[in-house]
Amino acid sequence: MNNDSIAVTVVSGFLGAGKTTLLNRIAQQPQHGRMAVIVNDFGELNIDAAIIAEVTDAVFSLQNGCICCTVQEDLLAQLVSLSQLRPRLDRIVIECSGVSDPQRIVQTLGYPQLKAHLHLDTVITLVDASGYAALEGEFARLSRAQVACADLVLLNKADLVSAAELQSLRATIGARTRVISTVQAQIPDALLLGERSPRNGFTPVPAPHHELFESWTWQGTQALPAKALRDWLGQLPKDVFRLKGLVHLQGNDQPFWLQHVGNRSQFTLASGEHAQNSAQLVFIARRGSDLRQRLEAQLQEMQGL
């Protein structure tokens, strides 16, 4: 496992939930590094011809370096070949078919052949706030599966429903899920796309006042007990969107990268990293949730301090 591991974002949601809007935005922004976007259908993306630099076979190359390709029958093989591209990709975004369970793709990412090259960053499920409640039968089950698989749920088209409806929808799908209401799938990049290893050191993510989140950094001094840390991660309040950093765990010489999004944590051995502190964690939480003090106290306690 290395720090160059390609981050993979999985975007799921029913037709009309806003996946294309979101994918378009991601694909056309240069700041996300070298990226490949795997879509179901080029036509949907409606990429402005002016920004397409080259088209070969099944691949569009955009002027910003982003690659767009359609999903292949053997996703495993497709991901293996994408992970071998040089210069190396920083991120792959995969669009799930509207009527599919993203778990299938998540399971593909777990294949040993891929694990050395890439890691699942975030599963984002877009839910059409104006249509979710009306789904029935197999569609209702699929949408439940999509929501349950998600690290973050974007409740899109929130402007099309009443406040009461929105509230009830949040209650239906949000018992344990991080749900963010959006219009036009507008969501800050810091929530959307995680970075495993900090390029800019462990500093809070810039969060201007109008953003819906705030960010801070915590420095620990002692190795943490693995079980207690995992239990704590499992109980994190819903208003914590993301948590990432480098931690020493008791009984291990090497530190681990920790990446937590939604309800899911990933620990990856950080070979060759020498943490200045025993733990450095960057939090991204809902603005005004006022969690910092409580969470830091819990971590202090975990350190036995």
Place this chain on the structure above:
Amino acid sequence: MTASDQFTSTHSVVGEHADLVLHHGRFYTLDPSQPWADAVAIRGGRFIAVGTLADLQHLIGPQTRQHDLLGAFCMPGLHDMHTHPDLALAPRYSDDLDVGIEDPTPEQLAAAIHAYADAHPGDGWIYGQYWVRYTFREAGLTPGREWLDSIMPDRPVALLDRMWGTMMVNSCALKLAGIDRHTADPRNGYMERDELSGEPNGLMIDGAYALIHAAMPPTPVAVLRRAYRDGVHFQSSRGVTATKYVHVCERRLDALKELDDAGELSVRVEAAISWQDDIFPVRRRWELLGGERHYYRSARLNANAVKFHFDGTVEPKSSYLMTPWAADSSWRGKLNLTPEHITDMVVDMDRRGLRVIAHCTGDGASDVFLDAVAEARRVNGDSGIRHQCAHSTLLHPGNLKRFKALNVIAEFSPAAWYPTPFASGARSGYGAERLKRIYDFKGVLAEGGLAVMGTDWPVASIDPWLALETMVTRQNPWNQEPDCFGEPITLEQALQVATLNGAHAMGLEHSTGSLEVGKCADLIVIDRDLFAQPARNYIHQTQVLLTFVDGRPVYDRLNAFEGTALQAVWQGLPPVIE
């Protein structure tokens, strides 16, 4: 019924009269020197005369039984050269846990596990289906060994999820399977593991199922026997006299031998030993291939064949093609085995006297197969063994003539050689050009090759008359829609495919497949003249009245021989198994 009952030595006294004369029939013989006949005489299970009643009057003695067919249409028995009653029926007959809820909550799943355990006391496996991941997430629980251990700690449990990608197992199951953090993942799947400890967490993905299946007790022989018994019962009642069960292990052969010994194997069966463990484990593979298979041999049963899965299937586009599936992709599907593996195995099996039956749905897979047979012919000379290209969904036009040249059987299965809502959707991935030449009976026959049909149940119906009709129409048998898949062949060709060509594919062309003096009396009597009306919506409704194997009725719809020495194994209406 078994071979020993009909054993005759070269010194046995042969009577001068027939045992049985069938007369006043309309016999379609498949013998070009005498295409039609009115009567046949049978002695010792074989035809001693085929012609008119006057021709064989001298063979009728005082002990000869005569049966008036009242003008019924008769023909050689049908040959279904690829099917799987065990795979279709055994799961139905085995007593696994069926949760029976579309998306059970963890509590419902736990209740189902406990109910099954109570109904099946002891320490045996609890194996079944289904659970879903999302109800666990919704409940704030993590599926896996820890949860399952909390429900059932002391019996092995393995449960499949509804989308068929994950098997959840408990610690007891992992222990019995010998799995721990040192166990390597298979290439076609993996075990989810704890990131810190590397311990498997009890979620087995895709091909990792096999690690658990290998530790589970195999399907009981009694269940397999019941499945085969119902399978041969149906096949006999639909006029099949010879078939291939393409995938067996030692236990399936045990079940077939039990049926044979009981006189209930009413169809001639060639069984093909599985080369891969992808459907069920074969524990005595090399013993069987090395010669143990001969233990099962009788006039009705042989296991002188071996079945390979060379490539995948059409629906997930894993068929191995010579050109990419779609114009905007480089994906050609894939071979499950290296071409070198395939070639060495075909050469080796050919040398050992085993027929290779190779699952080849894509034209690339059959190309590799034909190359491998060519190499076997070069190395071993002509062994006389006809190897079999199974399904042959798509063949490269340039390879059509190689079936004759290399003496390879082209076997076609009707899963989608005619349009149905299922087939039309599933096959659309081929594109219009390839769709025109799928299941190319016509092309193989035109090049002088041997084409046969295999129903491939449960992928398609096991009813051979559906296959027969649609070979001639390549259209939907139940409606009048004009859509047509691929190229039809004539009824005469289709009848030869389903009878005499099948006999060639069994290596029995000298003893069955047509109604000729000296051949075994394997024939059927049916309720309609197949040539009397257009094939569509007609042939598949055929009812079989009598099926004879070795000169004895094995199926007797109207109980015509009841209470006589020729009472059939199966009487009355066909069983409902689909």
